Amino acid sequence: MSSTEQTSAWLVAGDTVLASLEVATDRRSRMQGLLGRDSMNGALLLQPARSVHTIGMRFAIDVAFVSRELDVLDIVTMVPNRVGRPRWHARAVVEAPAGAFARWKVSPGDRLEIR
Numbered sequence: 001m002s003s004t005e006q007t008s009a010w011l012v013a014g015d016t017v018l019a020s021l022e023v024a025t026d027r028r029s030r031m032q033g034l035l036g037r038d039s040m041n042g043a044l045l046l047q048p049a050r051s052v053h054t055i056g057m058r059f060a061i062d063v064a065f066v067s068r069e070l071d072v073l074d075i076v077t078m079v080p081n082r083v084g085r086p087r088w089h090a091r092a093v094v095e096a097p098a099g100a101f102a103r104w105k106v107s108p109g110d111r112l113e114i115r
Contacts, residue, residue, distance in 0.1 A: 011043050011094065012113040018104045019043045019096065021114060043096040045114065051086035052093055054078045060098035065090035070112040075101050 011021040020042035038058050046052065052063055057080040065074045065087040073090055077098050094112065106112070 010115045047092035049093045050090045053083045064094040
C-alpha cells in the first residue's frame with residue numbers, strides 16, 4: 001500500500017460483483033483520486049465526499065453519489081475539466097469509467113455494498 005490510505009475491495013449490487021473497488025478514506029488519497037491516470041479499471045470510492053471535479057483528468061467518468069448506507073442518490077457522467085455540483089445528502093461518491101453504471105444496470109435507488 002502507498003503512503004496514502006487506499007485499500008482494495010469489491011463493489012457489489014445485490015448478488016452481483018460489479019467491479020474491483022479502491023477505497024480512498026484519507027484526505028490525501030481523496031484529493032489524488034484519479035488524477036494522473038490515463039484510464040481506470042473497476043471503481044473508486046471517495047469517503048467522505050459530497051462533490052467531485054474532473055480538473056486535470058484525462059478521461060470521462062461516471063460519478064454515483066451515495067448515502068451513508070450506500071444507497072445511490074444520483075449518477076452523473078463528467079467529462080474532463082469540470083466542477084460538479086455538490087449533492088448535500090451524499091456521504092460518499094463512487095467513481096467509475098464513463099458508462100459503467102449503465103452497463104452494470106445501477107440507477108438511483110439501488111443499494112451498493114462493499115465486500
